[in-house]
Amino acid sequence: MTSFNHYALGAVADWMHRTVAGLAPAAPGYRSIVVRPVPDAALTHASARHETPYGAASVAWRRAGGKLTLDVVVPPGVRAEVHVPGGPVAEVRHGTHSWTVDDPCLSQPRVRTIRELIGSPKWPDAVSLLVSHGLAEDAVDAAHRAGRYLDRPAAELAGFLAMKTLSDGSDAKRALEKLLA
Numbered sequence: 535m536t537s538f539n540h541y542a543l544g545a546v547a548d549w550m551h552r553t554v555a556g557l558a559p560a561a562p563g564y565r566s567i568v569v570r571p572v573p574d575a576a577l578t579h580a581s582a583r584h585e586t587p588y589g590a591a592s593v594a595w596r597r598a599g600g601k602l603t604l605d606v607v608v609p610p611g612v613r614a615e616v617h618v619p620g621g622p623v624a625e626v627r628h629g630t631h632s633w634t635v636d637d638p639c640l641s642q643p644r645v646r647t648i649r650e651l652i653g654s655p656k657w658p659d660a661v662s663l664l665v666s667h668g669l670a671e672d673a674v675d676a677a678h679r680a681g682r683y684l685d686r687p688a689a690e691l692a693g694f695l696a697m698k699t700l701s702d703g704s705d706a707k708r709a710l711e712k713l714l715a
Contacts, residue, residue, distance in 0.1 A: 555582030557593040560615060564591060569606050570617040571595050575639040588612050595619075602637045605630070645714055648691050649684040652677055659713055660691070667706035669695040689714055 552558040556571030564586035571580065573595060581594035589609030596603050608614045610628040617623050620638030624631075645651050651660055661673045669692060670676035676695070683694045692706035 550580075551582045551584070555580045555593050555595070556617075557582040557584060557591060563587055564612060566612060567591055567608065567614045568617070569593050569604075569614055571604065571619060573597060573602060573619050573637075573639055586612065597637050597639060600637050600640060601634050602639075603632065603634045605632045607631075645688050647685050648680050648688050651688040651691065651714070652680065652684075656713060660710060663706060663709050663713060664692065664695060667692070667709070669706055 553572050554574075554577070556569050558568050558570070560566040560568040564584070565588075567586075571593060573580070578598070579594070579596035581592065583590055583592040586609055588611045590607065591609055591612065591614075592605075592607040594605045602619060604616070604618055606614060606616055606626070607630050608626055608628045612628060614626050615623065616626055616631065616633075618633045618635055620641070621633060621635035624633075645654050645656055651657055658673070661670065661676050664670040664676050665672065670679065679695055680691055683691065686694070689707070689711045692710045696706065
């Protein structure tokens with residue numbers, strides 16, 4: 535069960551390296567790399583390391599005290615394009631580099647997708663709002679009808695449900711945006 539030749543295991547590891555930690559090749563053989571981590575409020579830190587033909591490349595980020603710190607190691611002969619979350623894009627050469635910026639996860643709304651909304655404490659209020667605007671009969675109906683849109687932005691739920699009714703859903707959409715703010 536440790537072979538990364540199996541697609542399912544390799545795909546998860548690849549996603550963790552390229553997306554969560556943010557380390558990916560930008561050119562064949564890692565002659566250049568791109569660092570573009572995607573921190574999430576559910577995580578406090580992540581890191582990845584890869585042995586390139588030029589030496590070890592690594593990325594580590596951590597969230598603490600309202601700040602996000604990103605540490606990048608670029609091997610000799612390699613250049614890196616670093617996308618600092620909530621901060622600048624930097625072009626760097628070999629060496630150890632570090633950035634500290636305001637934690638971008640603190641400015642993100644906690645409920646981003648319809649899937650997250652259904653699992654959040656705000657769901658009963660959202661259902662009441664949808665029912666009062668005639669866009670759902672109850673929580674079960676709202677969840678069932680929202681099923682095709684689970685990974686879409688939560689604030690758009692009213693608009694999706696309004697497509698099945700005579701209502702344009704704009705009042706419900708504004709009220710839902712206010713609830714999620």
